[in-house]
Amino acid sequence: MTVRPIRLFGDPVLKSPSAAIEKIDDGVRALVRDLLDTVELPGRAGVAAPQIGVGLRAFSYNIDGDIGYVLNPVLVSVEGEPELTGEGCLSVPGLWHEVMRHPHARVEGIDLDGRPVVLEGDGLLAQALQHETDHLDGHLYLDRLDAQRRRTALREVRESDWF
Template structure:
């Protein structure tokens, strides 16, 4: 699915923000300010392979996991925080454990595909239908450089594909219909327009 969490339509926040505890809401808003938004050139750039597995990378993954958690997301790519590394973090449940994939490579994807709504922390207010393979096999490394093979289906497969797209500078706007793209651009303009200062 997407960067953001939802129960049915992938991409939305798990519960309305008004219901969030004020401290949690403040943490979420602070986290979202650190996520690069549509229009930032880094979101259209291809990330670079990691060749150094050190404490700095472990810290980077930990920071990304914390930011994703605070932002109520279920996936985050390094490019979304302005870091040009082929690193992503994800989880399939709001309180689930965070998995990290470094230098992920899609080895195989199923012929059967499914359309579902996706949102993105970098595209506030946007939710579009995206068709993706239902099953994928991805080879990657963890933050310590150990090989990982992930065989994922359904939501997990969708999240991984969404975040891998980010590492290649691809957004959900590129994978939806022309009509949905036009509506999304309208929603984005509204969401990203600076609010007038209160008198």
């Protein structure tokens, strides 16, 4: 079991768009194992590859005990009016803010055998799909906060013991 350390706010890998996985090899298989091991810890709904220092399009999820992964995920659709939803992030520990998220989301990608994967759902799954694909595009949830909440959040980051 390899639980990888989580990269924190300020690490450049978190602000860089991730590259598509061109070839599924032993390195990608090891990445998936590490993503799955890392997301299994209690309180974790998702881990994107950049959060463990890898700039590739992959993430794992752990929603209501359903654990899995997707390679080269693309957020293909969201539905419903965006609503304020409480959200945190392993890369910004200890912070929790209201962010606008759609109540339904659909992601398409592939698995380790190159077969299509579709993840679709409401509530926490929809939120996680949007959150993790944001990571792969070089965005943190703090980027989605309105100006006032963002100022507050960035002050909390500066005052945190981990920054």
